[in-house]
Amino acid sequence: MQRLLPSFAITLFLFGAGIAQATDIPDGMGPLPTAVPIPADNPMSAEKIELGKKLYFDPALSLSGNISCNSCHNLGNGGVDNQRFSIGHKWQRGGRNAPTVLNAALWESQFWDGRAPQLEDQAKGPPLNPVEMADISEKQLMTRLMRAGYEPLFGRVFGAHSLNYDNTAKAIAAFERTLLTPDAPFDLYATGKGSISNAAKRGMLKVDEIGCTSCHAGPLFTDNSFKRFAFGTDPGRKAVTGKDEDDHFFRVQSWRNVALTAPYFHDGSVDTLEQAVRIMAKIQLDTKLSDTDAYDIVEFLKTLTGKQPVVTYPVFPRPLGKALDFHD
Amino acid sequence: MQRLLPSFAITLFLFGAGIAQATDIPDGMGPLPTAVPIPADNPMSAEKIELGKKLYFDPALSLSGNISCNSCHNLGNGGVDNQRFSIGHKWQRGGRNAPTVLNAALWESQFWDGRAPQLEDQAKGPPLNPVEMADISEKQLMTRLMRAGYEPLFGRVFGAHSLNYDNTAKAIAAFERTLLTPDAPFDLYATGKGSISNAAKRGMLKVDEIGCTSCHAGPLFTDNSFKRFAFGTDPGRKAVTGKDEDDHFFRVQSWRNVALTAPYFHDGSVDTLEQAVRIMAKIQLDTKLSDTDAYDIVEFLKTLTGKQPVVTYPVFPRPLGKALDFHD
Numbered sequence: 001m002q003r004l005l006p007s008f009a010i011t012l013f014l015f016g017a018g019i020a021q022a023t024d025i026p027d028g029m030g031p032l033p034t035a036v037p038i039p040a041d042n043p044m045s046a047e048k049i050e051l052g053k054k055l056y057f058d059p060a061l062s063l064s065g066n067i068s069c070n071s072c073h074n075l076g077n078g079g080v081d082n083q084r085f086s087i088g089h090k091w092q093r094g095g096r097n098a099p100t101v102l103n104a105a106l107w108e109s110q111f112w113d114g115r116a117p118q119l120e121d122q123a124k125g126p127p128l129n130p131v132e133m134a135d136i137s138e139k140q141l142m143t144r145l146m147r148a149g150y151e152p153l154f155g156r157v158f159g160a161h162s163l164n165y166d167n168t169a170k171a172i173a174a175f176e177r178t179l180l181t182p183d184a185p186f187d188l189y190a191t192g193k194g195s196i197s198n199a200a201k202r203g204m205l206k207v208d209e210i211g212c213t214s215c216h217a218g219p220l221f222t223d224n225s226f227k228r229f230a231f232g233t234d235p236g237r238k239a240v241t242g243k244d245e246d247d248h249f250f251r252v253q254s255w256r257n258v259a260l261t262a263p264y265f266h267d268g269s270v271d272t273l274e275q276a277v278r279i280m281a282k283i284q285l286d287t288k289l290s291d292t293d294a295y296d297i298v299e300f301l302k303t304l305t306g307k308q309p310v311v312t313y314p315v316f317p318r319p320l321g322k323a324l325d326f327h328d
Numbered sequence: 329m330q331r332l333l334p335s336f337a338i339t340l341f342l343f344g345a346g347i348a349q350a351t352d353i354p355d356g357m358g359p360l361p362t363a364v365p366i367p368a369d370n371p372m373s374a375e376k377i378e379l380g381k382k383l384y385f386d387p388a389l390s391l392s393g394n395i396s397c398n399s400c401h402n403l404g405n406g407g408v409d410n411q412r413f414s415i416g417h418k419w420q421r422g423g424r425n426a427p428t429v430l431n432a433a434l435w436e437s438q439f440w441d442g443r444a445p446q447l448e449d450q451a452k453g454p455p456l457n458p459v460e461m462a463d464i465s466e467k468q469l470m471t472r473l474m475r476a477g478y479e480p481l482f483g484r485v486f487g488a489h490s491l492n493y494d495n496t497a498k499a500i501a502a503f504e505r506t507l508l509t510p511d512a513p514f515d516l517y518a519t520g521k522g523s524i525s526n527a528a529k530r531g532m533l534k535v536d537e538i539g540c541t542s543c544h545a546g547p548l549f550t551d552n553s554f555k556r557f558a559f560g561t562d563p564g565r566k567a568v569t570g571k572d573e574d575d576h577f578f579r580v581q582s583w584r585n586v587a588l589t590a591p592y593f594h595d596g597s598v599d600t601l602e603q604a605v606r607i608m609a610k611i612q613l614d615t616k617l618s619d620t621d622a623y624d625i626v627e628f629l630k631t632l633t634g635k636q637p638v639v640t641y642p643v644f645p646r647p648l649g650k651a652l653d654f655h656d
Binding site for chain 1: 382385386387388392393394399402403404405406409410411412415418419586587588590591599600601602626629630633636638639640641642643644646647648649650651652654656
């Protein structure tokens with residue numbers, strides 16, 4: 001289903017190639033990958049990315065005209081909204097903490113329960129979710145985008161008569177594939193181009209020593225697997241598969257940019273990264289962290305905040321001199 | 329109170345100087361002014377504009393963490409939200425249609441009733457308005473901005489210990505003074521650099537002939553006065569002054585970018601620009617427009633949509649690994 005397109009990846013995503021590598025970093029850790037998997041049926045193009053950016057920021061995707069993708073996955077804000085549960089249509093709250101869009105192109109599945117294989121599938125969720133953007137149907141949403149004036153933009157990207165829900169998701173996914181955060185302090189350290197604090201170095205070794213990185217593995221600090229996390233009442237992946245063996249299973253979240261995405265966990269119930277680290281160590285590894293170890297690990301996690309994407313705010317198509325059909 | 333700073337204006341705002349002028353445009357009409365009045369106590373600087381941009385887009389200005397200035401004055405969207413009444417805290421609706429922020433730096437007063445003399449005053453309204461951003465007090469908001477990490481940014485712009493509500497408003501106002509929309513098709517036509525349709529030209533002459541431009545005067549297409557508009561139940565400026573003679577008086581709205589700001593009027597009750605034009609002609613000028621005249625005038629108004637500001641989406645300060653205190 002997916003293939004790497006190295007030439008495109010090099011054009012768009014080669015933010016820096018390391019040469020010298022720090023010698024003390026544990027096996028498996030490394031800088032953020034710069035090549036993004038591109039589905040064969042959704043090749044990237046500059047015009048598609050630009051269209052996807054408009055759609056990503058445009059509140060006209062919601063029934064009320066008040067909610068955009070960026071409302072909950074705010075690019076000024078680590079790709080999240082820092083809410084426990086996001087605020088949707090008519091101020092309804094969602095049931096899980098909004099994951100970051102940043103680097104999501106690098107995950108092997110989307111959502112806390114992994115129910116969407118890739119970004120295109122994920123993007124088709126929120127518009128029709130009654131507690132999120134609350135559109136009544138694909139048709140209603142497409143009619144609104146047509147009225148807004150999106151059709152010629154789709155035409156240039158996907159060909160004639162191409163304004164449809166699948167292509168909306170494809171364009172958004174293409175834009176999201178540009179939302180990488182390279183050159184985190186850890187990445188610069190790992191490639192010999194920068195330094196991190198001694199506390200962060202101790203934390204880096206500690207997460208390896210106690211076993212955090214058996215799941216939060218590799219340069220993404222997730223092995224993309226599902227693991228049981230016996231915390232809270234949410235059944236997690238069981239709600240998708242119906243299998244008891246998936247009860248309380250969740251996708252292992254990446255640590256990339258984790259210092260920006262408070263509050264923590266699938267239910268957003270934990271306000272600080274330090275507390276989240278302590279709970280994970282206790283529940284998953286039966287390890288009670290000392291104050292120093294907890295501090296050091298948090299300092300290490302802070303070094304995984306990368307350079308945030310530079311995005312020019314788009315101008316949306318709109319019908320001139322006419323209101324769109326927004327309502328509660 | 330205010331003075332022009334031509335050198336600054338030239339640096340930042342000189343988007344193009346016309347030479348040849350179209351000879352058929354009515355007296356008074358002309359391209360958008362490029363010099364913005366700057367209050368003596370709030371000089372512009374690049375750092376202040378950047379801080380103001382962060383504050384403008386940051387939903388941390390609201391009690392819920394869900395509403396930013398840009399929510400209702402969306403820069404992708406003509407500086408408005410295309411709602412009849414904006415959606416605020418807990419999905420409450422405001423009482424008047426949100427005016428555009430675009431070119432607002434050029435108006436002589438702010439709000440439909442003109443109750444704010446300048447942008448700094450306007451910016452201090454929404455955060456503390458219980459149906460908008462709903463902050464309980466200046467102190468609560470400042471505490472949140474402090475926790476978010478804004479203090480050093482204020483320090484660089486305003487000096488030590490300068491994180492306060494006045495300076496928040498000053499920074500936002502400085503950013504807003506950059507939000508001009510020059511080079512509308514009419515402006516290019518007026519300066520001999522472009523053309524407009526024959527219908528638009530007829531409309532341009534018609535608004536002069538029937539008297540629209542006695543109030544929608546000059547290059548801004550507003551004389552900044554207050555005029556009686558006997559439409560709807562809103563008492564307008566009377567609610568500010570308490571004077572019966574101000575009953576149903578509203579600020580004359582600029583026509584700049586009016587094709588982007590549907591729905592229309594202070595109560596957002598009119599969905600199309602054509603209908604708005606017909607109502608204004610009838611109520612204000614006792615003129616029943618022919619279909620052709622209404623069409624032509626709308627075509628002219630569409631030529632007043634300028635180049636929209638190019639804005640790089642900001643990254644907000646946030647406490648690393650800690651949630652902010654957002655709540656309903």
